[in-house]
Amino acid sequence: MENEELPAELGVALDAFARYLTAERAVSPHTLRGYLGDVRSLLAHASGEGARALVDLDLGTLRRWLGTQSQAGAARTTLARRSASIRVFTAWALGEERLTADPALRLKAPKRERSLPGVLQARQLARLLAGLEEAAAEGAPLAVRNRAIVELLYATGVRVGELAGLDIDDLDPDRRTLRVIGKGNKERTVPYGVPAALAVDDWLRRGRPVFAKATSGRALFLGSRGGRVDQRQVRAMVNSLFEELGDTSASGPHAFRHSAATHLLDGGADLRAVQEILGHSSLATTQIYTHVSVDRLRKSYQQAHPRA
Incomplete structure (x- = not known):
């Protein structure tokens, strides 16, 4: 209405x-x-x-x-x-004094079902990234861009909207950090590793100049027509990669965010550090990834222990 x-x-x-x-x-x-x-x-x-x-x-x-x-x-x-x-x-x-009392204070809604997000295993990511690197080596600008996008999504755990909004000036190559504008226009700084740095540098040297036009501005990632890459383009590309991978239930760019968070915690990262990297306003939001890790641990135990 x-x-x-x-x-x-x-x-x-x-x-x-x-x-x-x-x-x-x-x-x-x-x-x-x-x-x-x-x-x-x-x-x-x-x-x-x-x-x-x-x-x-x-x-x-x-x-x-x-x-x-x-x-x-x-x-x-x-x-x-x-x-x-x-x-x-x-x-x-x-x-705003449009109400004299808040009728929603006693409103109860069904509790959300806690669902564990789709997470890629390390071997799946290695296979996917190796395929992207091989495709980028052939020099096609889109392949070079796609590799840089995926490397950066996994390295930083940024949301797809945050990635699409990145400008070249948001990169600090010397410190290997990224300035991200997240929800509520909150700014955070996120580190990334050497593989992502190499992939992004390759895109800036060999890929972006092919697509860049006078109207491209400082957008980091571009579409084939020279405009800032669209979130839908990234989603379509990522889902195509997952279909080719075949052995995962993960879908969409958010799977790289889930995977980055889970792998950081599995590797011993502090929960609050992961919260800052992801840009979560509440620690409770980040804690779901501890459940992912425990769930994986439980499955491994049940598969491997003779008296599970």
Whole structure:
């Protein structure tokens, strides 16, 4: 439902919330769409029950809205996310004095199912990277770029959006560090190793000049038409590599982020250091990778121990 289909005061509140998310929270476009979609859905439901202003929202309205979402087949993770969106909205509305009390304080949503992310094994990564290096050696600019992208994704654990947004000036080749602008426009510095440094240098020397145009600016990675590489291009390329690999359930560029975090922890890295590298605002988010490591340890034990 569009804002104009909502009662006037609800539509005005939704517009003001959008401005808050953009100007003060500096959320990504993807996050913005998610928040606004969830809140618009709630307000449309409330309107259907007769609500004309935010003060008409109460806990019962929120619970009935979640109930309709559940009946429509929404997964527990989706319901948990939508509940979180509503909590942000009602807390904002209370702070703006658009509400006199926060109806979401007692709202309970199904707990998220803790799912272990797809992680590539070291031997799988070695095989994948060796194939990329072999392809890049033949000199095709796209092959040189793809190798640099994958090496950097795995070396740094950056998100695909962060990678696509990198400029040449974000690299510090002498210190082998990368300046990354993450969620909420938060800046962090991430180290990377020699293989990634060699791959990126190769791209800058042999690949990027082939694609670069006057309009390319300082974008680090370019598409074949000279524009900044698009996240969808990176996802398509990575998924194609995983299909060729054949023996993995991993998918998408995020698999390299999961793999980097897990392998760092397996190698003895401090959890807080991994948190800083990944740019997680909460240590709890990083801790899921300790579960990945324990899960792998348990499987190895069960396979190898005669009395497992």
